[in-house]
Amino acid sequence: MNNKVFNNLSYGVYVVSCECGGKYTGCTVNSIMQITSNPAVIALSVNHNNYTNECIRNVKKFAVSVLSEVSNPLSIGTFGFRSGRDCNKFEIIPYELYNNLPVIKDACAYMIAEVSDEYETSTHTVFIAHVIDGDVLNDSKPMTYSFYHNVIKGKTPKLAPTFIND
Ligand SMILES: Cc1cc2nc3c(=O)[nH]c(=O)nc-3n(C[C@H](O)[C@H](O)[C@H](O)COP(=O)(O)O)c2cc1C
Numbered sequence: 001m002n003n004k005v006f007n008n009l010s011y012g013v014y015v016v017s018c019e020c021g022g023k024y025t026g027c028t029v030n031s032i033m034q035i036t037s038n039p040a041v042i043a044l045s046v047n048h049n050n051y052t053n054e055c056i057r058n059v060k061k062f063a064v065s066v067l068s069e070v071s072n073p074l075s076i077g078t079f080g081f082r083s084g085r086d087c088n089k090f091e092i093i094p095y096e097l098y099n100n101l102p103v104i105k106d107a108c109a110y111m112i113a114e115v116s117d118e119y120e121t122s123t124h125t126v127f128i129a130h131v132i133d134g135d136v137l138n139d140s141k142p143m144t145y146s147f148y149h150n151v152i153k154g155k156t157p158k159l160a161p162t163f164i165n166d
Contacts, residue, residue, distance in 0.1 A: 011145035015065040015079045016044060017090075017102050020055035024090040024102045027052040028080030030145045032064060040131040042113055045124045051084040053125055060115040062129070063101035068108035068140030073152050075104050099133050108140040 017026030031045035042064070046053040056062050067075065078089050095102035103110040113129035120126075143152075 013067045013076060013143045013145055013148050015067065015075060015104050015107070016046070016052060016056070016062050017065065017095075018052070018055050018059050018062040019101065020051075020059055020084075023088060024095070025051060025055055025084030026062070026079055026089065026102070027084070028076050030148075035128065040134075041116075042111070042129055042131060044113075044127045044129065045121075046127065047124050055084070056115065056127060057118065057125065061101070062113055062115070062127075063098065063103050064111040064113065064134075065104035065107035066109040066111075067104065067143045068106070068138070069143050069147060069151075070140050071104065071106045071108070071143065075106075076148065076152065098135075103137075108138050108142055109136045110134060 011030040012032065014029050014032050015026055016029050016032075017024060019025075027046070027050055029044065029046065031043075033043050035041040035043050044056075044062075044064075046056065065075075072093075075093050078092050082089060090102050094105040096105055097103070098110055099112040101112060111131045111134035113131050115127050115129045117128040118125050119128070
């Protein structure tokens with residue numbers, strides 16, 4: 001099989017967040033997809049080794065910040081290359097609360113979702129969740145995973161020192 005076939009799948013870039021043990025935490029993900037519109041259901045895949053996995057399994061509720069092409073790439077690095085076990089990512093990145101959950105301030109949209117089902121694979125948990133709230137925050141273009149790879153990645157060292165130090 002040619003594994004490059006997977007490079008032909010399209011994704012967005014998101015931060016999923018939740019409240020766990022009295023603090024806000026979360027991580028960068030690309031693996032979110034809409035499953036149904038009525039009811040509004042999404043799926044999210046999170047690696048077992050990510051702190052966010054055990055947090056979402058505990059609290060069964062999370063926010064999705066949809067990052068845009070003009071969102072600060074520091075969010076991707078902070079939430080994607082550091083663990084909430086070791087640091088408070090929301091002390092570094094500005095956010096606003098929606099439904100008592102933190103949403104990245106310069107995201108272009110957000111969703112609040114409640115977990116209804118979980119499916120275990122050998123490495124990841126697939127969370128199925130009902131979207132109970134959400135809104136478009138501005139008219140910026142949602143960032144695609146391809147944009148992240150082709151545009152953001154090369155520029156990240158200049159824009160996000162923490163990203164290269166990790
Ligand atoms: C662009 C990007 C996409 C990512 N997508 C996912 C994903 O879909 N699922 C996942 O489990 N981890 C994904 N990660 C990795 C986690 O964000 C990363 O392991 C993070 O440090 C976990 O933090 P935590 O331990 O606080 O949960 C992604 C990282 C980046 C930079």
